[in-house]
Amino acid sequence: MSSRRIFARPARFAAIAPYVWMLLFFLVPFGFVLKISLSQTAIAQPPYEPVFDLTAGWAALSAAFSALSLDNFRLLASDDIYVFAYVRSLTVAITATALLLLIGYPIAYGMARLQTRWQAVTMVLVIVPFWTSFLIRIYAWINVLQHDGLLNQILLALHLVSQPVVWLSTDSAMYIGIVYSYLPFMILPLYATLAKMEPVLEEAAADLGAPPWQVFWLVTFPLSLPGVGAGVLLCFIPIVGEFVIPDLLAGSNSLMIGQTLWLEFFTNKDWPVASAAAIVLLAVLLVPLLLYERLQKRQLEQGR
Amino acid sequence: MRKSSRLSRFNIASLTLGLAFLYLPILILVIYSFNASRLVTVWGGWSLRWYHEFFNDRAMIEAAWMSLEVAMSSATIATLLGTLAAVALSRGERFRGRTLFSGMLYGPLVMPEVITGLSLLLLFVALNAERGFWTVTIAHTTLTMCFVAVVVQSRLGSLDRSLEEAAMDLGCNPVRAFVAVTLPLIAPSIVAGWMLAFTLSLDDLVIASFTTGPGSATLPIRIYSEVRLGVKPEINAICTLVIGLIAMVIVIASLASKLSSEQGESAAPL
Numbered sequence: 386m387s388s389r390r391i392f393a394r395p396a397r398f399a400a401i402a403p404y405v406w407m408l409l410f411f412l413v414p415f416g417f418v419l420k421i422s423l424s425q426t427a428i429a430q431p432p433y434e435p436v437f438d439l440t441a442g443w444a445a446l447s448a449a450f451s452a453l454s455l456d457n458f459r460l461l462a463s464d465d466i467y468v469f470a471y472v473r474s475l476t477v478a479i480t481a482t483a484l485l486l487l488i489g490y491p492i493a494y495g496m497a498r499l500q501t502r503w504q505a506v507t508m509v510l511v512i513v514p515f516w517t518s519f520l521i522r523i524y525a526w527i528n529v530l531q532h533d534g535l536l537n538q539i540l541l542a543l544h545l546v547s548q549p550v551v552w553l554s555t556d557s558a559m560y561i562g563i564v565y566s567y568l569p570f571m572i573l574p575l576y577a578t579l580a581k582m583e584p585v586l587e588e589a590a591a592d593l594g595a596p597p598w599q600v601f602w603l604v605t606f607p608l609s610l611p612g613v614g615a616g617v618l619l620c621f622i623p624i625v626g627e628f629v630i631p632d633l634l635a636g637s638n639s640l641m642i643g644q645t646l647w648l649e650f651f652t653n654k655d656w657p658v659a660s661a662a663a664i665v666l667l668a669v670l671l672v673p674l675l676l677y678e679r680l681q682k683r684q685l686e687q688g689r
Numbered sequence: 690m691r692k693s694s695r696l697s698r699f700n701i702a703s704l705t706l707g708l709a710f711l712y713l714p715i716l717i718l719v720i721y722s723f724n725a726s727r728l729v730t731v732w733g734g735w736s737l738r739w740y741h742e743f744f745n746d747r748a749m750i751e752a753a754w755m756s757l758e759v760a761m762s763s764a765t766i767a768t769l770l771g772t773l774a775a776v777a778l779s780r781g782e783r784f785r786g787r788t789l790f791s792g793m794l795y796g797p798l799v800m801p802e803v804i805t806g807l808s809l810l811l812l813f814v815a816l817n818a819e820r821g822f823w824t825v826t827i828a829h830t831t832l833t834m835c836f837v838a839v840v841v842q843s844r845l846g847s848l849d850r851s852l853e854e855a856a857m858d859l860g861c862n863p864v865r866a867f868v869a870v871t872l873p874l875i876a877p878s879i880v881a882g883w884m885l886a887f888t889l890s891l892d893d894l895v896i897a898s899f900t901t902g903p904g905s906a907t908l909p910i911r912i913y914s915e916v917r918l919g920v921k922p923e924i925n926a927i928c929t930l931v932i933g934l935i936a937m938v939i940v941i942a943s944l945a946s947k948l949s950s951e952q953g954e955s956a957a958p959l
Contacts, residue, residue: 395863397784400777403770407793410831414808491703514711518892520909521928525714626801643803663804
């Protein structure tokens with residue numbers, strides 16, 4: 386016990402460098418986002434009007450506070466484009482997460498039932514695509530989904546369709562891309578809980594006369610809920626802000642919030658509105674983020 | 690061993706289909722990168738033509754170098770900082786601001802990249818920092834050190850603390866006990882953390898787009914701007930090269946984690 390405490394002090398010093406780094410490059414930047422979201426757009430470089438100047442002292446600062454404007458936020462709430470973008474982002478994220486759960490669960494379940502040696506192999510096989518470039522994997526799908534791509538060639542050869550189907554720039558292509566990219570994030574936490582589960586519990590339920598679907602629904606699934614929660618949140622949050630996949634695979638008529646933010650920033654050069662959009666997105670995501678943290682804490686406590 | 694009998698036909702089917710789904714598109718891309726035909730979907734025989742094209746494309750080569758340099762430096766800084774953070778979290782017990790610290794470390798893992806990128810750019814603009822190599826490196830370090838911290842922390846958590854305590858009972862001071870006993874034991878996960886940071890940095894498009902300056906594009910930025918204009922066989926070749934590089938990194942990382950499991954502890958999953 387005592388040696389543990391001796392060890393704790395230098396370990397605390399180890400926190401200093403990463404702590405300062407994260408304060409400077411993770412927390413402080415949000416202050417700037419907040420500040421710029423409250424300022425006015427200007428045609429200049431940088432393209433916004435500074436609301437206050439820290440070098441000007443306290444008087445200027447207090448004067449500036451009265452000049453802070455919520456116009457950008459009012460614009461977000463009144464402009465249909467943004468409201469639709471938020472709604473679409475949430476719809477896409479919910480749909481894609483549901484699909485991921487439906488597709489990922491059987492795979493994780495199959496993995497957990499393999500022999501221990503093969504579990505390790507399939508685990509590596511699932512992780513490898515996660516290491517492979519995100520952009521390249523989306524690009525690989527463009528190859529498959531394009532007009533004369535492999536998917537259409539197969540469908541035509543099997544006489545399932547009489548002429549090539551338009552896949553690119555559709556929501557189906559986007560969902561394929563999202564499910565493909567996030568599948569490892571769903572499989573791994575599910576597999577982690579399913580592999581730890583005692584097979585005796587399922588066997589007992591079967592011995593007591595439960596048909597397989599009842600064993601699954603009444604025993605396996607409830608016990609895997611921590612994994613389901615972790616997988617769902619690990620996928621849901623980043624999908625809401627997704628930019629690359631909808632940009633490359635979905636049509637351009639209805640944008641997600643990540644794309645709208647990007648457009649506002651790079652094309653329209655309206656930094657204040659983009660910042661305000663980011664703040665709102667952050668606020669929306671704070672709910673599942675906090676849920677996720679609570680879940681993790683509970684899992685840790687259960688693990689001890 | 691008793692698990693082997695429980696595998697149903699449904700399990701086998703879902704595993705096979707799942708793995709096919711994960712690998713087929715990548716496999717097709719690699720095969721078509723050796724296609725002689727200019728038309729991406731028409732097979733014109735095997736050829737290295739598009740690789741030649743890439744090695745003669747100055748802008749692409751420059752972007753590739755920029756990406757490699759950023760990935761190397763940010764992975765190295767991230768590994769240092771991430772390891773320190775992991776040590777602080779798993780051995781430091783309580784310290785002031787610990788909740789905030791761990792919160793900040795988990796934040797970038799789930800935060801949409803657009804927000805992280807936007808906020809860092811606004812910081813750099815406010816600081817009047819010239820954007821380019823260093824701003825991208827700082828941004829990537831911030832993102833990837835969190836992954837390093839998670840990987841190293843999971844290894845530290847599974848480590849038997851009595852080893853450290855024994856070293857201290859034998860007269861080591863805590864820092865020496867760490868360097869002589871703990872560090873060699875967690876070395877494989879530190880290597881794995883570096884590899885993960887390297888590949889994440891090499892892969893990143895969104896954060897790099899926000900934090901880089903004019904004239905210094907990374908490879909994903911270049912690939913992205915090409916891909917938006919349509920599929921080109923040269924891109925297939927570049928992507929295959931990147932996949933090959935990452936595959937090499939994975940082999941080294943898995944050797945490192947094999948080393949760690951041979952040392953008697955269960956390996957961290959990454």
